[in-house]
Amino acid sequence: MQRAISRAIAVLFITSSVSIAAGAAPTSEDAIKYRHAVMGEMASHMNALTLILFDKVDGAAYAQGHADALARASAEVEILFPEVSRDGDTEALPAIWDNPEKFSSAVAKLQSTVADLQTAMGGGDRQAKLAAMAAAGKACKACHESYRAEEDDDDDSHSH
DSSP states (O other): OHHHHHHHHHHHHHHHHHHHHTTOOOOHHHHHHHHHHHHHHHHHHHHHHHHHHTTSSSOGGGHHHHHHHHHHHHTTGGGGOOGGGSSSSOOBOTHHHHSHHHHHHHHHHHHHHHHHHHHHHTSSOHHHHHHHHHHHHHHHHHHHHHHBOOOOTTOOOOOO
16 A cells, blocks of 8 residues: 555656646646645644644644644645636635635735734643634634535535
């Protein structure tokens, strides 16, 4: 299994390198895959922080790392929606591209709340951590409600 995964990664890397070397423009599919990867990373770190903050796992020593990774990923959100990714297999709504100023404002709010979460994780105040986590979660939810189509209940994909 490990060998198969290593081969798949090598093939993907080689294929991507050839496309880059050839000067190929990013495709809608590639842009959406990248967006999905970064958004999935953000969801994973939010989930990990939730488990840590609610004492479901013994991971307090890793909370700051999750908050830092979440901040790095959130810094990319605005570039995750290039025009080429408007069409394709995506749940992203046209409002992202139709009103970029409003979307940028929502992204800035997300980034601000994640920065506050990152700061709170560095302190010892549990209530501040929980409040910062709630604010970041609210910012995530607000973007999803405004800029992401509702998911099908039987669809496990998250194509952002």
